[in-house]
Amino acid sequence: MLTKLEKAEQKWGGSNKLVDQWLQHRRNLLIQYFNIAGLAPYTAPEKSLPTTETVKQFCAQLVDYVSEGHFEVYDQVVNECEKSGxxxxxxxxxxLPQISETTDAALDFNDKYTEVESDDVLMDLxxxxxxxxxxxxxxxxxxxxxxxxxxxxxxKAAS
Known part of the structure; x- marks a missing residue:
């Protein structure tokens, strides 16, 4: 996923401030994901479950990313696309509906892990x-x- 992000940043980075910000937020989300999943290069010396606080922080970042797309980015992109035909x-x-289908997985994850009171639920992580x-x-x-x-x-507009 990070490799695809880097390609996206190379291709679209610098073309639009909103897009740059959005891609940076995606990068931050992925780094946090790899961190709590214990994946390279963020693997802890000994594999252990992340703290519930770390998982809750990831959930907040996940919901922020999903919300940013739905409430800030997508409408602006569609409006810009409208100008080209x-x-x-x-x-x-x-x-948009295809993207929205993936929102449920993010919200379900958030719902399960945001209110974690015990490390027991982390066994499903x-x-x-x-x-x-x-x-x-x-x-x-x-x-x-x-x-x-x-x-x-x-x-096309620049040509």
Whole structure:
């Protein structure tokens, strides 16, 4: 996922302040994900469960990222795509429901781990992180396609 993010940053970085901020937030989310999942390069010397506080911080970051897309980024991208024609706008609008489907996985994860009072629930963390990673990878692919629509618009406008 980090490799795909780096490609996205190389391709679209610097083209739009909102996009740059959004990609940076995605990077922060992924770093935190790898940290709590205990994946390289963030692996602890000895594999152990993260603290409940660390998981709660990740949940907050996850919800912030998902919310930022829905309430700040997507509408602006669709509006920009509208300027380049109906087909661009239509494709962007097709992507939104597909992105929204992945939101449930993020919210379910958040609901389960935000109110954690005991470390017992953390025994499911690896399996839940795996499910979340699949949903987020799908989400990132759709978001990247949305950014591609925006990028194509700006490329045509600049020509």
């Amino acid at each position: 109906e087909s661009s706008k239509a494709r962007a609008q097709q992507l 690896d399996a839940d992180l795996s499910k979340l990673a699949q949903a987020m990878e799908t989400r990132f692919a759709f978001e990247d396609e949305l950014l591609e629509q925006l990028y194509e618009h700006h490329s």
